[in-house]
Each structure stands twice: as structure tokens, then as C-alpha cells.
Amino acid sequence: xxxxLPSGTNWRNAALAIGLALLLSACGFHLRGSDGSYxxxxxxxxxxxxxxxxxxxxxxRNIRGTGATAIAADPxxxxxxxxxxxxxxxxxxxxxxxxxxxxxxxEYLLSYTIVFRVRDRKGNELLAPTQxxxxxxxxxxxxxxxxxxxxxxxxxxxxxxDLVQQMMRRMAHIKPVLPAMSVAPAQL
Numbered sequence: 001x002x003x004x005l006p007s008g009t010n011w012r013n014a015a016l017a018i019g020l021a022l023l024l025s026a027c028g029f030h031l032r033g034s035d036g037s038y039x040x041x042x043x044x045x046x047x048x049x050x051x052x053x054x055x056x057x058x059x060x061r062n063i064r065g066t067g068a069t070a071i072a073a074d075p076x077x078x079x080x081x082x083x084x085x086x087x088x089x090x091x092x093x094x095x096x097x098x099x100x101x102x103x104x105x106x107e108y109l110l111s112y113t114i115v116f117r118v119r120d121r122k123g124n125e126l127l128a129p130t131q132x133x134x135x136x137x138x139x140x141x142x143x144x145x146x147x148x149x150x151x152x153x154x155x156x157x158x159x160x161x162d163l164v165q166q167m168m169r170r171m172a173h174i175k176p177v178l179p180a181m182s183v184a185p186a187q188l
Contacts, residue, residue, distance in 0.1 A: 038172035044070040046078035055088060055114070058164045078121060082171070085115040085129055088163065092156065097137055110136045110152065112159040118171060126174045132166050134159045 045063060049056035059082070060071050072078035091114075097107040112134045118127035136155045140148055 038066055038168045040066055040069045040080070040168075040171055041174050041176050042069050042078070042080035044072040044078045045080040045082060046072040046075040047082045047084070048075070049084050049087065053087070053089060055084075055160060055164070058160055059167065062164050062168055076121070080126065080171075080174075081119045081121070082167075083117050083119065085117065086113065088112050088114040088160070094152075104142070105140045108138050108140055108152075110138055110155055110159070112156065112163060114163055114167070116167065118174060120176065126176065127170060130170060132163055132170075134162055 040063065047056055047059055049059075051057075063069050063071060075081045093111040093113075095109050095111070096105050097109040098105075100106045113131065115129055115131045116127075117125060117129045119125055136159060138148070138152055138155060
């Protein structure tokens with residue numbers, strides 16, 4: 001049997017689709033936020049968390065990843081200061097979501113919450129205290145205790161990564177306070 005070739009219309013449609021794809025990629029079209037990068041309005045930023053905090057490590061890694069913002073070691077030398085009011089590592093929680101027929105836990109609800117604000121080097125508040133709260137359900141099975149503990153730890157890591165991305169998005173939308181311009185009174 002001899003294979004049949006597609007009709008001329010199919011060739012034209014395929015060529016048109018390829019041409020449109022090439023045009024879109026050549027003009028610099030990108031989906032908004034598709035690369036995960038953010039333009040922070042600071043040349044340098046200080047984060048008031050202990051250096052060993054998992055949240056601080058993830059946040060600093062993401063800020064360094066922008067390529068345009070440096071991490072300052074001192075708040076006095078930073079253009080922006082991220083003040084963490086409530087550390088999520090200290091306030092993360094685990095509550096019972098549902099029970100089975102025997103009164104044993106079937107599901108837990110994990111929570112991870114942060115309250116933070118951003119100030120400039122002069123102390124002007126650029127971002128008012130902002131709360132970000134995340135929750136994730138997790139099923140529980142007492143016969144798989146070790147696996148469930150590992151799953152819980154992974155869920156907390158995922159929530160921390162999500163929290164950092166939400167913080168980065170909020171900081172990227174900050175508009176720096178511009179100095180007041182002195183205007184000379186109009187001459188009459």
C-alpha cells in the first residue's frame with residue numbers, strides 16, 4: 001500500500017501554525033510571570049531573620065536570583081528592610097481536620113502564616129503589615145507514620161516556597177517613596 005500525502009489545505013494550515021509560532025517567539029512575546037523573576041524596587045535589601053532560618057535562606061536565594069538586588073548585612077546600608085513580624089517557623093500549625101468512625105484522626109490541616117512589612121532606609125513604610133496564610137490538608141494513617149511525617153515535612157517546604165513567591169510578588173509591586181519636590185511659588 002502506498003502512503004497518502006496530506007491535502008494542500010493541511011500543509012497550508014501546518015505552515016501557518018509554524019509561521020505564527022515563529023512570529024510570536026521572534027517578537028519577544030512571553031507569558032506574564034512565566035519565568036518567575038521579579039524586579040524589586042531596591043538596589044539592596046535587608047531581611048531581619050536569623051541567617052539560619054529556612055525562610056531567610058529561601059527568600060535571600062530568590063532575591064539574589066533577580067540579579068539586580070543585593071542582600072545587605074546591615075539595615076542601615078539597605079534601600080529596603082523586610083521586617084518579619086511573625087516568623088512562620090514559630091507559628092506554623094497542625095490541627096485536626098476530620099476523624100474516622102472510631103474517633104481517630106483521618107486528616108490534619110497544616111498552616112503556615114507570616115506577617116511582614118517593608119520599610120525604606122528612612123523608615124518610611126513601603127508595604128504595610130501584610131499577612132500571608134497558607135493551609136494544606138494531609139491525610140493521616142497510623143500504619144504509615146514515617147511516610148506521613150516525610151509527607152508533612154515536604155508540604156511545609158512547599159508552603160514555604162509558595163510563601164516566598166507571594167512575598168516576592170508583593171515586594172515587586174512596591175512603589176518607592178519619592179522625595180518631595182520643592183515648588184517655587186508662582187510670581188505674580
